[in-house]
Amino acid sequence: xxxxxxxxxxxxxxxxxxxxxxxxxxxxxxxxxxxxxxxxxxxxxxxxxxxxxxxxxxxxxxxxxxxxxxxxxxxxxxxxxxxxxxxxxxxxxxxxxxxxxxxxxxxxxxxxxxxxxxxxxxxxxxxxxxxxxxxxxxxxxxxxxxxxxxxxxxxxxxxxxxxxxxxxxxxxxxxxxxxxxxxxxxxxxxxxxxxxxxxxxxxxxxxxxxxxxxxxxxxxxxxxxxxxxxxxxxxxxxxxxxxxxxxxxxxxxxxxxxxxxxxxxxxxxxxxxxxxxxxxxxxxxxxxxxxxxxxxxxxxxxxxxxxxxxxxxxxxxxxxxxxxxxxxxxxxxxxxxxxxxxxxxxxxxxxxxxxxxxxxxxxxxxxxxxxxxxxxxxxxxxxxxxxxxxxxx
Amino acid sequence: xxxxxxxxxxxxxxxxxxxxxxxxxxxxxxxxxxxxxxxxxxxxxxxxxxxxxxxxxxxxxxxxxxxxxxxxxxxxxxxxxxxxxxxxxxxxxxxxxxxxxxxxxxxxxxxxxxxxxxxxxxxxxxxxxxxxxxxxxxxxxxxxxxxxxxxxxxxxxxxxxxxxxxxxxxxxxxxxxxxxxxxxxxxxxxxxxxxxxxxxxxxxxxxxxxxxxxxxxxxxxxxxxxxxxxxxxxxxxxxxxxxxxxxxxxxxxxxxxxxxxxxxxxxxxxxxxxxxxxxxxxxxxxxxxxxxxxxxxxxxxxxxxxxxxxxxxxxxxxxxxxxxxxxxxxxxxxxxxxxxxxxxxxxxxxxxxxxxxxxxxxxxxxxxxxxxxxxxxxxxxxxxxxxxxxxxxxxxxxxxxxxxxxxxxxxxxxxxxxxxxxxxxxxxxxxxxxxxxxxxxxxxxxxxxxxxxxxxxxxxxxxxxxxxxxxxxxxxxxxxxxxxxxxxxxxxxxxxxxxxxxxxxxxxxxxxxxxxxxxxxxxxxxxx
Numbered sequence: 001x002x003x004x005x006x007x008x009x010x011x012x013x014x015x016x017x018x019x020x021x022x023x024x025x026x027x028x029x030x031x032x033x034x035x036x037x038x039x040x041x042x043x044x045x046x047x048x049x050x051x052x053x054x055x056x057x058x059x060x061x062x063x064x065x066x067x068x069x070x071x072x073x074x075x076x077x078x079x080x081x082x083x084x085x086x087x088x089x090x091x092x093x094x095x096x097x098x099x100x101x102x103x104x105x106x107x108x109x110x111x112x113x114x115x116x117x118x119x120x121x122x123x124x125x126x127x128x129x130x131x132x133x134x135x136x137x138x139x140x141x142x143x144x145x146x147x148x149x150x151x152x153x154x155x156x157x158x159x160x161x162x163x164x165x166x167x168x169x170x171x172x173x174x175x176x177x178x179x180x181x182x183x184x185x186x187x188x189x190x191x192x193x194x195x196x197x198x199x200x201x202x203x204x205x206x207x208x209x210x211x212x213x214x215x216x217x218x219x220x221x222x223x224x225x226x227x228x229x230x231x232x233x234x235x236x237x238x239x240x241x242x243x244x245x246x247x248x249x250x251x252x253x254x255x256x257x258x259x260x261x262x263x264x265x266x267x268x269x270x271x272x273x274x275x276x277x278x279x280x281x282x283x284x285x286x287x288x289x290x291x292x293x294x295x296x297x298x299x300x301x302x303x304x305x306x307x308x309x310x311x312x313x314x315x316x317x318x319x320x321x322x323x324x325x326x327x328x329x330x331x332x333x334x335x336x337x338x339x340x341x342x343x344x345x346x347x348x349x350x351x352x353x354x355x356x357x358x359x360x361x362x363x364x365x366x367x368x369x370x371x372x373x374x375x376x377x378x379x380x381x382x383x384x385x386x387x388x389x390x391x392x393x
Numbered sequence: 394x395x396x397x398x399x400x401x402x403x404x405x406x407x408x409x410x411x412x413x414x415x416x417x418x419x420x421x422x423x424x425x426x427x428x429x430x431x432x433x434x435x436x437x438x439x440x441x442x443x444x445x446x447x448x449x450x451x452x453x454x455x456x457x458x459x460x461x462x463x464x465x466x467x468x469x470x471x472x473x474x475x476x477x478x479x480x481x482x483x484x485x486x487x488x489x490x491x492x493x494x495x496x497x498x499x500x501x502x503x504x505x506x507x508x509x510x511x512x513x514x515x516x517x518x519x520x521x522x523x524x525x526x527x528x529x530x531x532x533x534x535x536x537x538x539x540x541x542x543x544x545x546x547x548x549x550x551x552x553x554x555x556x557x558x559x560x561x562x563x564x565x566x567x568x569x570x571x572x573x574x575x576x577x578x579x580x581x582x583x584x585x586x587x588x589x590x591x592x593x594x595x596x597x598x599x600x601x602x603x604x605x606x607x608x609x610x611x612x613x614x615x616x617x618x619x620x621x622x623x624x625x626x627x628x629x630x631x632x633x634x635x636x637x638x639x640x641x642x643x644x645x646x647x648x649x650x651x652x653x654x655x656x657x658x659x660x661x662x663x664x665x666x667x668x669x670x671x672x673x674x675x676x677x678x679x680x681x682x683x684x685x686x687x688x689x690x691x692x693x694x695x696x697x698x699x700x701x702x703x704x705x706x707x708x709x710x711x712x713x714x715x716x717x718x719x720x721x722x723x724x725x726x727x728x729x730x731x732x733x734x735x736x737x738x739x740x741x742x743x744x745x746x747x748x749x750x751x752x753x754x755x756x757x758x759x760x761x762x763x764x765x766x767x768x769x770x771x772x773x774x775x776x777x778x779x780x781x782x783x784x785x786x787x788x789x790x791x792x793x794x795x796x797x798x799x800x801x802x803x804x805x806x807x808x809x810x811x812x813x814x815x816x817x818x819x820x821x822x823x824x825x826x827x828x829x830x831x832x833x834x835x836x837x838x839x840x841x842x843x844x845x846x847x848x849x850x851x852x853x854x855x856x857x858x859x860x861x862x863x864x865x866x867x868x869x870x871x872x873x874x875x876x877x878x879x880x881x882x883x884x885x886x887x888x889x890x891x892x893x894x895x896x897x898x899x900x901x902x903x904x905x906x907x908x909x910x911x912x913x914x915x916x917x918x919x920x921x
Contacts, residue, residue: 367869
């Protein structure tokens with residue numbers, strides 16, 4: 001489809017969406033944290049919406065990421081917040097409990113739900129309601145330097161086997177955020193561990209989770225990975241050639257210095273269990289404020305931003321790993337190897353828990369991982385996490 | 394006193410007392426009115442829903458009323474729940490709720506059915522500020538829901554009542570003044586307590602008694618000349634007060650209000666947007682150590698111990714380094730004093746979080762500058778600074794010493810300037826050694842200036858959030874956290890705002906005690 005044709009289609013969809021809601025001249029305000037190509041694409045989408053709906057003007061407001069959540073929680077209850085906003089799904093639990101976000105399942109029928117990959121839509125369901133429509137997904141994948149690695153490892157045994165050779169060249173085989181739960185999650189789920197049981201209760205201190213933590217310690221002890229690395233250092237190590245591979249997400253692409261030859265592939269299988277290493281999945285979504293002034297118009301915008309033509313544009317121009325299934329039929333999008341890899345990884349991910357309790361888990365788990373990597377007992381450390389989350393520190 | 398002046402004073406006192414009474418009465422009125430309004434509107438919607446539940450047309454005016462069916466979950470997507478709706482007073486045909494083109498009011502009844510299934514029958518205002526109420530109640534085949542029409546608005550402020558009461562009160566006070574003697578305070582007290590009557594009707598005995606007490610208090614004070622003195626002082630210092638007023642108002646709004654709110658929050662428990670009064674539970678939990686051992690970083694007393702140690706180490710180092718450098722800068726043989734002084738003040742001029750982040754990077758175990766230097770000097774390799782308590786604590790102290798000594802140096806430099814040279818000359822003539830000169834001349838003269846600086850510096854250090862939070866981040870395992878970073882964690886990592894507020898109150902009390910004690914000590918030292 002040509003670009004002009006695309007815009008035409010988008011306009012047609014938008015026109016049909018608005019035809020059913022009475023024009024009420026409230027306008028729709030959307031807050032986002034995008035910049036660069038993502039922001040340009042969003043502005044382009046907003047411009048074509050406004051052309052078709054002069055009476056329901058969509059106004060975009062860029063808000064710095066650091067201040068975003070705090071601004072929302074203070075502005076929405078006072079009626080000063082946006083009508084829509086773009087954010088990851090993992091705060092839905094807390095926001096739903098505080099009645100900041102509007103459940104949207106009322107407007108969503110099966111044809112709309114069918115647009116999205118099931119794995120991208122499910123994270124937005126919480127407590128029998130749907131709280132937004134997905135734009136894109138984010139998860140870790142395996143980046144590797146093609147000048148140092150010819151065939152990326154498909155299993156963790158292959159990964160460990162690469163270490164001696166890498167050490168001989170004075171580098172690490174793999175850099176990842178080993179002391180952060182986000183970086184550790186692929187091993188945790190690959191070993192069959194979990195954070196919450198199916199009934200929603202905390203389930204951290206398990207034999208599987210201890211095995212996963214033991215594996216992480218082995219990676220450091222065997223010199224496969226450096227000790228104590230955070231996300232920032234992963235980028236530095238990879239860029240300087242001191243690490244041949246890195247676990248990171250789509251945001252990492254911008255951090256790789258020009259001239260570094262790289263490729264990305266899905267995570268390896270955990271040899272001990274035969275299961276794929278499964279990273280956390282975050283779904284970036286358009287959410288509606290519970291105080292939106294014109295909810296029908298807001299939903300029409302929400303639906304428009306996440307429909308197939310918009311998704312194709314976002315995938316092509318902003319290289320978002322869009323949630324729409326049909327977008328990957330577009331020849332340009334299908335040809336993008338990076339998008340294809342992250343989309344393949346999507347089938348082996350675990351949605352980041354959206355329950356408010358999760359916020360209390362991150363830090364104790366991080367402390368436990370640090371203890372374990374320094375030689376502490378995994379079982380004790382994980383029991384400590386459970387204890388702290390339940391009883392407080 | 395001349396007669397008209399006496400009457401004026403009586404009316405003035407009556408006015409002051411009435412003003413306070415009016416504030417109380419208005420607050421009581423608005424609370425009362427909102428309660429009435431809420432009850433009336435909710436009752437209206439509830440009655441409509443009950444009528445629908447009985448199969449009758451809804452009583453009163455409604456935006457929309459009818460029966461919503463139980464949800465049918467979509468086979469593919471269990472969170473998509475479809476419902477149908479039979480509108481009351483319609484043709485009895487069911488229609489589907491929802492879909493991309495559904496009418497706005499349908500969403501209200503759809504959500505009401507969901508809320509009914511979660512929490513049972515209810516009636517409540519919509520959060521959109523329209524004043525409409527949604528009520529839901531069980532019925533055969535689903536939930537009866539009614540959405541009321543926007544109300545005409547709550548009762549008006551009772552101006553007539555107030556003017557009547559005020560006029561009567563002024564007349565009573567005036568009459569008392571004219572009659573003189575015991576009638577004067579009696580008239581004032583009666584005249585000013587008139588508002589207690591409507592207040593009693595709106596809000597019961599407690600606020601009415603309060604108004605009565607205000608009136609009695611003013612009348613009693615007026616009899617002893619208290620109000621004359623008060624208003625006399627106000628008039629005499631009119632200019633000064635008008636200058637102070639803006640600052641006083643902004644202090645009240647920006648300092649006193651958050652402070653009082655913080656104090657009050659300490660008595661509440663916060664859970665998912667709701668607040669529950671728990672009395673002293675938060676304080677008891679903190680002060681009992683939360684059931685943890687004394688060497689556990691989760692125990693308040695452990696954290697307090699770390700905080701005190703942290704403060705003592707830092708202030709001692711700040712003072713020693715600051716005074717030593719100040720003495721050095723006073724030496725006659727030193728060239729380029731201005732340059733050195735500027736360089737030494739530099740750490741103070743750079744925002745402390747930037748300094749903290751730089752030091753954090755320098756302590757990094759593999760590529761940090763400090764480990765590289767240690768490595769070069771052959772003193773150790775790859776020291777993991779934040780993996781044990783002593784090294785992490787040292788890293789914090791080093792960073793904060795870097796940040797803190799310039800202040801003490803500047804204070805000491807200023808104090809040294811003020812020591813008369815001839816004291817040293819006389820001492821030298823008498824053959825005093827350098828140490829004797831320092832001990833008997835310099836130190837006693839530094840004390841009055843350093844005392845308050847130490848008190849202030851220790852308060853800053855006690856609450857030095859940035860360094861702890863950015864350098865060690867409490868590692869390992871929260872053991873290098875100080876009280877204020879712990880309070881932060883309660884608030885923003887665990888959403889326990891009540892606990893955080895209780896923590897803040899305890900920190901405040903500790904520092905208050907310390908300030909009172911510290912000022913007393915320094916004053917005693919400065920006295921002789």
